[in-house]
Amino acid sequence: MFRKTVLILFSLFVFLPSLAPSGWLPSANAAGSTYYVDCKATTAGNGTSTSPFNQLASINGVTLTPGDTVLFKRGSACNGTFAPIGSGSASSPIGIAAYGTGTARPVIHANGQEDAVRLRNIQYVHVQDLELTASGDNTTARRGVHVLGQDAGDLYGITLSNLYIHDVRGYMPSTVSGNYHGTGKYANASGGIVLQVLGTTVPTAFHDVRIVNNLISSVDRQGIYVWSNYCQRTQLAEFWGSLCSGAWKPMTDLIVRGNTLNDIGGDGIAPMTVEGALVESNTLAGFNVRSNSYNAGMWTANSNAVTFQLNDTSGGKTTLDGMAYDVDHSTSNVVFQYNYSHGNEGGFFLLCPQGRGKPVNFTIRYNISVNDRARMFQSCSGEVEGQIYNNTMYIGSGLSPVIYEENTSQPQTVRFRNNLVYKEGSGNVTWSLNDPTFVLDRNVLIGVPVPVGATNTITTDPWLVQAGSAATDGYKLFAGSAALGSGAVIAGNGGRDYFGNPVSAGSSPNIGAFGGPGLLPAVAAPLAHYRFDETTGSTAADSAGTAAAALKNGPVWDPAGRLAGSLKLDGTDDYVSAPVGISAGAGDFTAAGWVKLGVSAGTSQTILQQEGTSGRTWLYRETATGQLGTFLGGSALLGSGTIPTGAWTHVAVVHRAGVVTLYVNGSSSGSAGRTIEAQTAPFRIGAHKSPTSANPNWNGQTDDFRFYSSALNSAQIYQLAHP
Incomplete structure (x- = not known):
C-alpha cells in the first residue's frame, strides 16, 4: 500500500512542489477532495490551494469522506482544536498532513483547549507531519492527540506518524489537590498521545491502530497511553472494578x-x-519526572498477549515504581524481549499483581540492564507466574540494588534461569526472596550472593567484552567464557538473542542475553613491556619502545623465569625503575606481570609502586593471608586470590571508569570503586619508595611486566596469564 500510494501521489504533485505533502498520504482517488489550511493567511478562504482556510473552525465544519485529504501549510500555526468529522474507508482513508516548502511542521497550539487534535468516533484516518502543543497549568486534562471512541462500536484504521508533540501540560497527582494516584490516567487521561474508549451504552474498541515514528517531548502525565472503560472481567484486579463501565x-x-x-x-x-x-x-x-506518583517506563495491565521488544528505556525517576518495564496486574502471555534498560532509579522490572489480578505466563527474556538502581525485579502484593531467562544485568560501582524484592507472601511461581548478573565495584547487592516455589537455576552470579536453593550457579568471571559499557556490545562474551553453552534448554525461546543471533531450540544455550559464539579478544598493545630476558647489564629493554628500565642496587639476572629470563630481587634495596609515563588519575590503565615469592616478610610486601608524593602501591601481597592487594585511591582493596611461596603467579590490576579490579592467574579477584590521584612518576617494580620492616620490598623473582594506558578486559588478562 505504501509504495503504491507514493507513486500515485508523485504523479499528482510532481509539477506542484510547493503544494506537495511530505511522506505518506492515503489514497488519492478521483473521488477524494483536498482541503488546504493556512492559518497565516489574512483572509478566510474556501479551502482550495489558492484560497485556503485560515482557521480551524472552517475545516472542522467540513464533513470529510473517504479519500479526502486535509493539508496544513508548513510555517503556519493554528490555535485551538483540530477536530475533523467524517470517516474514511479501508481502501480510501482520510489523510491529514502538511504542504508547502521547507521541513518545518505546521503547528497546532491547543491554546487553552484540552486537545490539539481530537479524533472522536471516526475511523480510517491517517495523521502525520504536524507539530502539536497543549499548554496549561497542569490542573485540567491536556493532550497532543486525543483518539476517542464513545458508544460507537468497533472503530478501525487510525495511524499517527511523524508528529512532534511537546509541552503538553495536563493534570497529574502532583498538580491537583488530594494527589489521587489516578489523576491524568485511566479515563480522561492526559498526555502526548491518548487513545481511549469511554461511554456506557455501546461497547466500543479501536482496531488496526498505528502509532509510529513520533517525537514526544515534555508532556504530562503520559507519553503514549491507551485506556478503555470496557475493562471488566473475572481476573481483573478488584481496585479497577469501579473504573469499568462494561x-x-x-x-x-x-x-x-x-x-x-x-x-x-x-x-x-x-x-x-x-x-x-x-x-x-x-x-x-526520562519518565516519572514530575508526577510524584507510581509510574513506569513501558507497561501494560488488564491485557493479553502484548509484546514489548527492541525498546530502549532510561532516566526513570524516583522509586515510586520508576522501573523501565512492568508486567502489571490482570495480564496473560505478556512478553518483554530484546529490550535495553539503563540508569533507571527505580530499577529494571516491576511485576505488579493486585488481588486476584495476577500476571499469568509472562516471559522476560534476552534483555540487558546496565546500572539500574533500586531493584532489578520487584514483585508487588500478589501472586505471579512466569519466566525470567537469559537476561544480562550489570551493576556498577556505588550501586546496591535488590536482585529480586518479594513484597508479598503470595506464591512467586517464577523460573529464574540462564540469567547473568555482574556486580562490580563498591556496593552490596542482596535478595529479598523467601518463596520456595521460586526457581533459580543455571545463572551466572558475579559479586552477587547465591540464594539458598539456587542450583547450578556459576560464580567465575563470564568474560564480558566490556563490562560497564554504555554500548550493549559490551555484554557479549569472549571465547572461553564459562557462560557459553552452560544454560538450560528452554522451550519456545523465541529463536534469537538480544543481538539477533539464532538460538537453538535443542542445544544448551549461553547464559545471559548474548547467544552467539564467543568472540576473540583483540590483542592489546602495551605502553611498556619489560620481558627481563637480558642476561647481563643494568637496564631492562622495553619491547614496546617507550623507555628502558633501570636496574637499581643490583638485581640478579636469572635465565629461569616464567616465560624466559627473569630478575631476582633480594627484598632489601634492589628494584627496577620503570619510567612508564602512565598518569594514574587521568583515565583507564592496566599493569600486569609475573611474580614468584622467595621469602615472606613484614605485614605486606610491595610488588609495584609508583613514585612521587601521591604515588600509591599498585600491587602488594598481604603477608598474613597471601592475598593480592592494591592501595590505589588511598584505601586498601584485598582480593580473594592469593600468592603462594615458591610458585609463579600472574598478577594484574585494572582501572576502568572509576573501578579498580584485581586479577590472580587470570581470574577476577575483587573490585571496588576508587578515585585515583594524578601521578606520572616512574614505577618501582619490586620495591616500596620508603620501605620499612612492616612494608618491605619483594623478596623473590619477577618476570614479564606490562603496562597499558587502557583497561584490559577479563579475556585479555586471562590470555596474559595463560600464554
Missing part, C-alpha cells in the same frame, strides 16, 4: 513503533485493555 472488550492490532519520548511527567508507553499489541523499537529517556 465487559472486557480489548483493542486489537495496536502497533506502537519507532517513537522517541523524553521528559515524560508520568508513564512512558502504557497500553491498557489490549490484546495482541506490539510495542517495539521505541526510545524513552
